[in-house]
Amino acid sequence: MHEYSLVQSMVQRVEEEARARHATGVHRVRVRIGHSSGVEADLFASAYDILRAGTLCADAELVIARESTEWRCGACGTAVPAGAELVCPNCGFPARLARGDDLVLERIELEVP
Amino acid sequence: MCDVCGCGDPKIVPVDVHERLLATNDRTAAHNRAHFEDHGLVAINLMGSPGAGKTAILEATARALGRTRRLAAITGDLETERDADRLRAVGIPAAAITTGSACHLDAEMVHHALHHETAHAADYLFIENVGNLVCPAIYDLGQAVNVVALSVTEGEDKPLKYPVMFRKADLVLLTKTDLLSALPDYDCAAVSAALAQVMPTPRTIAISARSGAGVGDWIEWIERLRARPRDMRAADAPGH
Numbered sequence: 522m523h524e525y526s527l528v529q530s531m532v533q534r535v536e537e538e539a540r541a542r543h544a545t546g547v548h549r550v551r552v553r554i555g556h557s558s559g560v561e562a563d564l565f566a567s568a569y570d571i572l573r574a575g576t577l578c579a580d581a582e583l584v585i586a587r588e589s590t591e592w593r594c595g596a597c598g599t600a601v602p603a604g605a606e607l608v609c610p611n612c613g614f615p616a617r618l619a620r621g622d623d624l625v626l627e628r629i630e631l632e633v634p
Numbered sequence: 635m636c637d638v639c640g641c642g643d644p645k646i647v648p649v650d651v652h653e654r655l656l657a658t659n660d661r662t663a664a665h666n667r668a669h670f671e672d673h674g675l676v677a678i679n680l681m682g683s684p685g686a687g688k689t690a691i692l693e694a695t696a697r698a699l700g701r702t703r704r705l706a707a708i709t710g711d712l713e714t715e716r717d718a719d720r721l722r723a724v725g726i727p728a729a730a731i732t733t734g735s736a737c738h739l740d741a742e743m744v745h746h747a748l749h750h751e752t753a754h755a756a757d758y759l760f761i762e763n764v765g766n767l768v769c770p771a772i773y774d775l776g777q778a779v780n781v782v783a784l785s786v787t788e789g790e791d792k793p794l795k796y797p798v799m800f801r802k803a804d805l806v807l808l809t810k811t812d813l814l815s816a817l818p819d820y821d822c823a824a825v826s827a828a829l830a831q832v833m834p835t836p837r838t839i840a841i842s843a844r845s846g847a848g849v850g851d852w853i854e855w856i857e858r859l860r861a862r863p864r865d866m867r868a869a870d871a872p873g874h
Contacts, residue, residue, distance in 0.1 A: 523738055523769040527655050534658075538649055548646050552655065559772040559798035595834070606827075607834040615834035618801070624655040624772070632644035 524560055527624070528568040535629050536577045544631035547581035551628040555588040557621035562587055581630075590621030659773055662741035666776025669748065670759065676859050677759045679775050681799065682783035683792075684765030687809035689717045690843035691783060691852070692760050696724040698849050699758075699856075706756035708747045710739040710764040717762060726760075738769035741776055758856065767796040778859055779804040786810050786817060790824035797832040805837045805855060812842040 531552070539547055554562045562585050569583045592601040594609035594616055601609055601616035608615055654660060670677045680688050689709075696705060707728040709717040718730035729747045731739060744761060761777060763770040782803040784792055787810060793800040800806065806829060814820055822840075829836040839855060841848030 523772060526736065526740075530658060531655055534651075534653075538651070542647065542649070544647070545644060557798060557801070559768070592834075604831065606830040607832070608830075617834060626651045626653050626655055629649045629651060631647045631649060633647045634644050 522564070522568075524564040524568045525572065527560065528565060528572050531626055532569075532572055532576050532578050534626065535581075538629055539577045539631050542631055542633065544577070544633050546632040547578045548630040548632050549582045549584060549628075550578060550626070550630075551584045551586065553586045553588055553623050553625045553627050555590065555621040555623040557590040557618060558624045560624055586627070588621055588623055591619045592616040593619040656772065656774070659741045662745050663774035663776040666741055666745055666748070667778075668776075670776060670778070673755075675756055675759050676779075676856065677761060677775070677777040678856065678859075679761045679763060679770075679777035679780045680783065681763045681767075681770045681780065681803075682765065682809075683767050683785070683788060686765065686783040686785045686788065687843060688762050688765070688783050689720050691807060691809060691841065692721055692726065692762065693724045694841075694843040694846065694849050695760070695853070695856075696721070696726050698846075698853050700725050703757040704755060705758050705760065707760040707762060708739075708744060709762040710743070712736075712764065721762075727756075733764060737764055737766050738773055739763050739775060740773045744775045757860070767792065767799045771796075771799040771802050778862075781805045781807060783807045783809050784825075786814055786820055790821055791828055793825070793828040793832045800829060800832045803833065805839065806833075807852065808838055808840045810842060810844075811840045811847060812845045 535547055535550055554560050554565060566583060566585060573579050590603060592603060592607060594601055594612060594614050596614035597609060597612050599609050599611050601607060682688050692707060705726045707721050707726050708731060709728055710731045710733055711717060712733055715730040718728035721728040729750055731743050731747050761775055780803050782799060784806055786808060839848055839851045841852055
């Protein structure tokens, strides 16, 4: 349940940003969560619903952009399908994770009087 | 104030952050990594299910390597110092982190433990993570490598069920191989096939802490880490 500790530190980070900019509240928080990041987006959202109470994020909508996983050949860039051996179908070179590992706080929308 | 009509509603100001949610952990992990490298210390993050045999592997490591290398350990569990006690009994100075309810170690916990431990004078620091195949995988601790212990009694398909953990592994130790005689249906080829679907360059060592089989290969693997140039260790490290 590491989603809870991640949300907790995200809310703190957002509050720091809000205070630094003299915001009275937060309108929206936008994050990007990769399918292979090790974080479950639904759990992240439920953790946010619980942990935002009493913070500057109390009324802020959480928007989660889900990023799909994409493996590519580490040498020639050919797409390597998931669900099979992670080597390039063309040249046999090991694949690398090209997308899907991200856990990013993208944007905050602050309410400024 | 609202720019559109001056109604007194607050103005919405967007701030583009584009920062990893784990940025604070990553900074502390980088600090830990620099500390380890400055002290010539190879830090190994040992992960795996509860009961996969992590502590037994470290006990076997102490028996095989304890006379020639200085070993140190940090152990993570929700409660008790039992693992640290076992390691101290075989001569490994060990600090216990009791996480309470946290399901993983993070870089800050390891950093805090370093302040209380004499790990600075060791050749290897083993960080025995909380037994869990999910949460520990996403936290960089500053380690040189990730090692995952997977016991033969856990079955062949764990890598497919917990892909993030195995994707981040530099080495998988297939543990408790002395039990294979009691597991006639266990299929070693199926484990290799499962690992190949989640690890681009799968590396495994079959090992039994009880019989000592494979311990030599494991020692050889960690000894090779000492010979690796420092910049390669950092480049290979998970999260980098």
